[in-house]
Amino acid sequence: MSTSAQSGRLVLAGTPLGRVSDASAGLIEALRTADVIAAEDTRRLHRLAADLGVPLSASIVSYYESVEQARIPRLLERIADGATVVLVTDAGMPSVSDPGYRLVAAAAEAGLTVTAVPGPSAVLTALALSGLPSDRFTFEGFPPRKPGERRRALAALADERRTMVFFESVHRIEECLTAMVEAFGADRPAALCRELTKTYEQVRRGTLAELAAGAGDVRGEVTLVIAGNTAAAVTPDAVALAAEVAELVATGSSRRDAVDTVAARYSLPRRTVYSAATAARSRD
Template identity: 50%
Template sequence: MTSPSPAPALPDGLWDAPVVLAATPIGNLSDATDRLRALLASAEIIAAEDTRRTRHLCQALGVSPAGRMVSLHEHNEAARAAEVVAAATEGARVLVVSDAGMPGVSDPGFRLVTAAIAADVGVTVAPGASAVTTALALSGLPTDRFTFAGFPARKGAERRRLVRRLVNEEWTTVLLESPHRTAATVAELAEQLGAGRRAAVCRELTKKHEEVLRGTLGELTEQLVEREVRGEVVLVIGGAEEPEEEITAEELAAEVLRRTEAGVKLKVAAKEVAADHGFSSRELYDAALSLRGAS
């Protein structure tokens, strides 16, 4: 009688923490990492947003999960988080995955992480594909500073607050939206933020029919009226232009005096500078006299 073969050794560092949040592909299965495969194969509990989709993912990746798979979605996360963290406290290896992308980013995972932190259970991340950063990189809009606002509320005060914030938001903003509401949302943003604000509509990212529409909100509104939007959609909205710093009468008075040093009469210089900046010539004349007297 032959003895059973020993279980394969786990890669070093794979389970340095008992709870691991792992990003899954957002479209292209080639984006799955070796680390994700190893985690799926060796986790003792897999907390999945949709267990059916996670099983399909495992099958597509050629992975046979040995652990128990439980659901962790928006309707049961509060209760399920305590159960999963308790198992991790007792030594279970817990993997958290969503249907696509990073758990906790507009997907279940946040409550489980906070519960793990409260229980002093170690948590780490196996990074990977993200619709947010993928759309941001493809948008052609500034990426040095950005905000992420998830799915806009469909209506009501919360939606109005978001739109009001975007009016003056100087950073690029990333939003998620359902395909059948995309055209209406872009049209509303064009009306509220101005048709000239630059934006991008990104759909089916990393998939065969990936498409990025770039332009102003007005241009995108016109394009979307003529077509049916399909697939997963990410909206990237350019920031508002930074307001010009207000110049003071005292600062302009210095310019008036520089012109008088070149031979221009004080009253003439005050009128010229006032006309250039929309100030009262009398105000600049008096400010220049005060500045001259103080020097």
């Protein structure tokens, strides 16, 4: 591809989640004509190109989490010099719990052109298959790995009214679902979507308790879709707020984290919860 300063651009290209046949004509053209391809896994890129019958003439660089910050300056230089840089991740759209957003932000700040070749998304695919309300939703990515951090993060989402979509490692799915039962309630409707678009695709629908009970045999890539809280939100009084802070502190949270968690849970200003907790301590 001939390049010019006017034609330089960054292209975010969505790749198949599983079936190679889901690759778009736009993806094939982007790979065929790119000057540079930044790939999360260069081996997967070569395998995808071979499966698609696309000869790669571009310069190929690795672009995964540990190196993405270091790669950005040179990629911006190439775009500024007129090159078309195509960014691909292992599956789905770049930037969605995958490398990409830092490069997009840097390119936009530099006034460079950023565009996309739309493609598959595990978030939207799971949401559509879940059977749960999809008119309003929030994507929460991967829950924290550490139990305490995960507990606080989920507690802050307990009153979220929108449908929630999470990614989770198959190695942590049991403990994650158990934590969700604690945070959201055993009867909260949910869907566990695994191996989307692949040979062993499966969507399990039920309550969080039911999904947690059957999580021991889950294999493959997992996306969780959790119904929002449809109960009317009731803001506790100061005594109840202080009690919730004290309960979190008793289970290992720092006082600061406990105040933050309770404030987020009820969408309250932090100072309101802090004042309630402080007043309760002064009475003890």
